[in-house]
Amino acid sequence: MDKFVVLDGLVAPLDRANVDTDAIIPKQFLKSIKRSGFGPNAFDEWRYMDVGQPGQDSSNRPLNPQFVLNDARFQGAQVLLTRKNFGCGSSREHAPWALLDYGFRAIIAESFADIFFNNCFKNGILPIVLPAPVVDRLFMETLATPGYRLVVDLPNQVIRKPDGEAIPFDVDVSRKECLINGWDDIGLTLRHADAIHAYEDRRRHEQPWLYNK
Amino acid sequence: MAKTLYDKLWENHVVRQEEDGTALIYIDRHLVHEVTSPQAFEGLKLANRKAWRIDSVVATVDHNTPTDGWAKAEGTACIDDEIARLQVDTLDSNIRANGALAYFPFKDARQGIVHVVGPEQGATLPGMTVVCGDSHTSTHGAFAALAFGIGTSEVEHVLATQTLVSKKSKSMLIRVEGALGKGVGAKDIVLAIIGKIGTAGGTGYAIEFAGSAIRGLSMEGRMTICNMAIEAGARAGMVAADDTTINYVQGRPFAPKGSDWDKAVAYWRTLHSDDGAQFDKVVELDARTIQPQVTWGTSPEMVIGINEMIPDPAKEQDPVRREGMERALAYMGLNPNTPIAGVPVDKIFIGSCTNSRIEDLRQAAAIVRGRSVAANVKLALVVPGSGLVKRQAEEEGLDKIFKAAGFEWREPGCSMCLGMNADRLSPGERCASTSNRNFEGRQGPSGRTHLVSPIMAAAAAIAGRFVDMREVL
Numbered sequence: 001m002d003k004f005v006v007l008d009g010l011v012a013p014l015d016r017a018n019v020d021t022d023a024i025i026p027k028q029f030l031k032s033i034k035r036s037g038f039g040p041n042a043f044d045e046w047r048y049m050d051v052g053q054p055g056q057d058s059s060n061r062p063l064n065p066q067f068v069l070n071d072a073r074f075q076g077a078q079v080l081l082t083r084k085n086f087g088c089g090s091s092r093e094h095a096p097w098a099l100l101d102y103g104f105r106a107i108i109a110e111s112f113a114d115i116f117f118n119n120c121f122k123n124g125i126l127p128i129v130l131p132a133p134v135v136d137r138l139f140m141e142t143l144a145t146p147g148y149r150l151v152v153d154l155p156n157q158v159i160r161k162p163d164g165e166a167i168p169f170d171v172d173v174s175r176k177e178c179l180i181n182g183w184d185d186i187g188l189t190l191r192h193a194d195a196i197h198a199y200e201d202r203r204r205h206e207q208p209w210l211y212n213k
Numbered sequence: 214m215a216k217t218l219y220d221k222l223w224e225n226h227v228v229r230q231e232e233d234g235t236a237l238i239y240i241d242r243h244l245v246h247e248v249t250s251p252q253a254f255e256g257l258k259l260a261n262r263k264a265w266r267i268d269s270v271v272a273t274v275d276h277n278t279p280t281d282g283w284a285k286a287e288g289t290a291c292i293d294d295e296i297a298r299l300q301v302d303t304l305d306s307n308i309r310a311n312g313a314l315a316y317f318p319f320k321d322a323r324q325g326i327v328h329v330v331g332p333e334q335g336a337t338l339p340g341m342t343v344v345c346g347d348s349h350t351s352t353h354g355a356f357a358a359l360a361f362g363i364g365t366s367e368v369e370h371v372l373a374t375q376t377l378v379s380k381k382s383k384s385m386l387i388r389v390e391g392a393l394g395k396g397v398g399a400k401d402i403v404l405a406i407i408g409k410i411g412t413a414g415g416t417g418y419a420i421e422f423a424g425s426a427i428r429g430l431s432m433e434g435r436m437t438i439c440n441m442a443i444e445a446g447a448r449a450g451m452v453a454a455d456d457t458t459i460n461y462v463q464g465r466p467f468a469p470k471g472s473d474w475d476k477a478v479a480y481w482r483t484l485h486s487d488d489g490a491q492f493d494k495v496v497e498l499d500a501r502t503i504q505p506q507v508t509w510g511t512s513p514e515m516v517i518g519i520n521e522m523i524p525d526p527a528k529e530q531d532p533v534r535r536e537g538m539e540r541a542l543a544y545m546g547l548n549p550n551t552p553i554a555g556v557p558v559d560k561i562f563i564g565s566c567t568n569s570r571i572e573d574l575r576q577a578a579a580i581v582r583g584r585s586v587a588a589n590v591k592l593a594l595v596v597p598g599s600g601l602v603k604r605q606a607e608e609e610g611l612d613k614i615f616k617a618a619g620f621e622w623r624e625p626g627c628s629m630c631l632g633m634n635a636d637r638l639s640p641g642e643r644c645a646s647t648s649n650r651n652f653e654g655r656q657g658p659s660g661r662t663h664l665v666s667p668i669m670a671a672a673a674a675i676a677g678r679f680v681d682m683r684e685v686l
């Protein structure tokens with residue numbers, strides 16, 4: 001996993017609540033057995049005028065001019081600004097894979113769906129929850145200011161705005177550590193292999209039916 | 214101290230508690246399907262790691278598999294979509310390489326939707342932690358288990374370590390008391406709950422469903438309710454264990470036997486919230502007021518009773534919500550302030566991990582018996598949740614009832630619930646569906662999904678439009 005320390009990125013505003021994982025990456029792309037290559041199909045149904053198929057070259061497909069990410073102003077955005085309950089729906093990790101492959105490294109929203117929120121951390125994306133009035137203000141400023149960028153400083157847990165204002169945010173200590181160091185959390189867990197074995201030994205005795213085939 | 218069911222399940226599975234509030238949680242049962250596992254098995258191999266306890270794994274194929282044309286070629290050769298076939302074959306080779314407690318490959322008599330197969334095999338037991346790379350894993354909470362969906366990285370984490378790093382959720386009690394009206398069932402209860410608390414209402418919570426209306430449900434009904442806990446934003450939903458639970462589990466292939474059974478039952482009897490246990494939030498519903506539900510929009514919270522009018526965005530104060538409602542109405546091709554009853558339908562789908570169990574099929578068949586699908590309905594599908602559900606339904610003659618009425622009787626799988634296979638809606642088509650998600654494009658690009666109970670779907674098939682099936686009963 002790529003490290004996430006400090007990101008200075010262009011902001012793209014996706015002004016919708018309840019953006020679900022079917023919208024982030026439609027199901028036909030879930031047939032892939034790979035982890036990469038989902039970027040061209042992020043938001044496929046909203047982004048293109050035609051229906052995308054897996055394996056197809058998306059570079060010549062007709063773009064939907066109404067969709068905000070197609071706006072020339074937001075090309076190359078790395079920070080996605082959105083509303084409440086982002087990433088609701090299925091557990092598909094293809095959703096963060098698609099967003100990452102598209103170029104997003106941080107997502108700011110009023111709230112996130114739980115599984116999606118977890119999946120982001122596993123892939124080097126930082127999801128940030130901010131109160132609705134703050135998100136509102138960021139939307140206004142992003143729309144009003146061409147080239148609007150935010151600096152997301154994870155070690156200090158602040159977002160710095162172009163006008164110098166610093167917005168603090170919360171993040172779990174362990175998740176922060178993993179992101180900053182790019183750690184593989186399976187490796188971290190396996191340091192506790194003895195504790196897992198001890199737990200299993202106790203359970204085998206207390207609840208043997210869970211282990212008898 | 215009085216504990217909630219969730220407290221008990223959580224505490225029983227903590228391997229290590231970290232200072233920042235996260236914990237290492239032990240996983241008893243790992244359900245695996247073809248869509249969210251290939252990258253996890255590949256990751257395991259690339260890192261040169263072995264599965265920690267492969268006999269926790271129960272695997273089957275469901276999302277990508279076709280629901281007809283099985284006879285036209287051997288094995289997976291009948292799957293026309295090459296990319297889908299590769300994914301199905303990839304699970305097969307991964308399980309053959311790594312092993313599993315049980316594997317029900319394509320066309321096995323026991324193959325089916327993973328959330329139907331697990332309980333049916335007794336592979337889901339009370340008191341377990343159950344995970345799967347699928348958000349509807351919440352279904353298994355109906356067995357007083359702690360069951361939740363995980364992403365592919367976590368699938369790999371469970372394969373490699375038998376644990377997950379997790380943080381305890383807040384607890385919510387949803388109590389539904391009273392007797393249900395005629396023709397009102399589990400699906401209506403859960404849609405009414407989501408209508409009340411919203412699709413983010415349960416975010417950050419583990420929900421326990423309780424009250425006389427829940428206790429009165431069969432295991433099938435409880436699974437329908439817990440299945441849609443995720444649609445209310447909660448990763449896990451659960452119901453206390455009682456005689457209904459224990460009777461359902463007894464005698465199933467992977468259920469405990471002999472003296473293990475007695476020990477297990479004694480433990481399972483403790484799997485309920487203690488008197489006086491405190492919840493972070495309590496929501497109450499009166500079962501008597503719940504009408505048969507139909508969704509009108511593109512989120513499960515956009516739901517009304519069959520006797521109600523489609524809501525008017527102009528009356529909504531919150532601008533983000535109002536815009537969401539306007540978008541949804543435009544997408545669904547509906548007008549505000551008009552009745553939902555009478556809206557014509559193009560397709561009917563009875564199936565999915567929400568409503569494809571034997572009881573669902575019996576309820577739908579009871580409506581359909583001796584009647585026919587309306588002429589304006591282009592396709593009416595019944596897709597049993599598993600090969601065993603299909604067999605049982607056929608033994609009871611349900612297939613004949615459906616076929617005589619003009620329904621297609623298919624092979625088990627996820628089918629039109631998400632349209633990853635050949636079963637899907639064409640643009641603009643309107644579907645009465647017993648599945649769990651009415652998101653834009655869920656059942657096919659520009660398709661329009663209305664979530665309903667099996668009884669309501671069957672009644673819509675006969676009438677060719679949404680009807681209050683209490684008029685038909």
Ligand code: SF4
Nearest residue numbers: 349565566627630631
């Ligand atoms: S039936 Fe639908 S919701 Fe259930 S597992 Fe299959 S695709 Fe997912």
